[in-house]
Amino acid sequence: MSPIISVSNLTKSYASGFQALKGVDLDVRRGEIFALLGPNGAGKTTLISIICGIVNRTSGDITVDGHDILKDYRKARSLIGLVPQELTTDAFESVWATVSFTRGLFGKAPDPAYLEKVLRTLSLWDKRDEKIMALSGGMKRRLLIAKALSHEPKILFLDEPTAGVDVELRRDMWQMVRGLKDSGVTIILTTHYIEEAEEMADRVGVISEGHIILVEDKAELMRKLGRKEMRLQLRNPLSEIPRSLDNYDLAISDDGNTLIYSYDTQAERTGITRLLKDLDAAEIRFGDLDTRQSSLEEIFVSLVRNGK
Structure with missing residues (x-):
């Protein structure tokens, strides 16, 4: 299936000489949730703004569902709905008026039933007659999503959608995004909350200093780059690791009661099996063990630091 968004050799330079994007290539699959991660100034918002027609590209090609953006x-x-970072709304308009007006801007015929469904999904129906200035910050964020959905787009860009909102509202918005995906909408998400990408994304792209340094299925990324840690509670404290265990990435806790084994997920089975045999041979006994896997945030920090 052809990608719904295709970006080829995209660059963006400013008159000051700053190059925000440097030969970006990216395909977004139809119907997926794609998380674009990167530090401040990496080029996330610039990339989204160019695809959405807000900022002009310097060079390169972009198609949206086969249509050239120029x-x-x-x-x-x-085909695109955009939820920007900033809360940009007309403070004196009502909720209903602003979503109706936005729908009309795209040449869509009035459809009160559809707009009601959107507002109900976003828990805004009871606020439909209120002025925007009277809404809370979280409700204004929901309204931006309602405006972006008002013309029934196939693609929804969420640029830091939960910045500044509380944890409960963030969870509600995650549930709404999953519902949109189930209805066939393609979601492109930029976020500083790595757990947001870990919770929702099908694929993850990492951008740093204007370059896309990685695009990978989330599960595959966790499998390939994730590190695991096994902690063994020792029956007798260790002051140092025996030389016979030098081939393993081992550490001892400060109190000597815990042996910590770090390993690559790809070597999980063979590494643990060998270690347990070698521990037995070294007469090191343990009473309990537990494991943990590195988070997407740890992988992201490592990728950006090392430039992939």
């Missing part, structure tokens, strides 16, 4: 910009933009 040659067929009306069709391309009609």
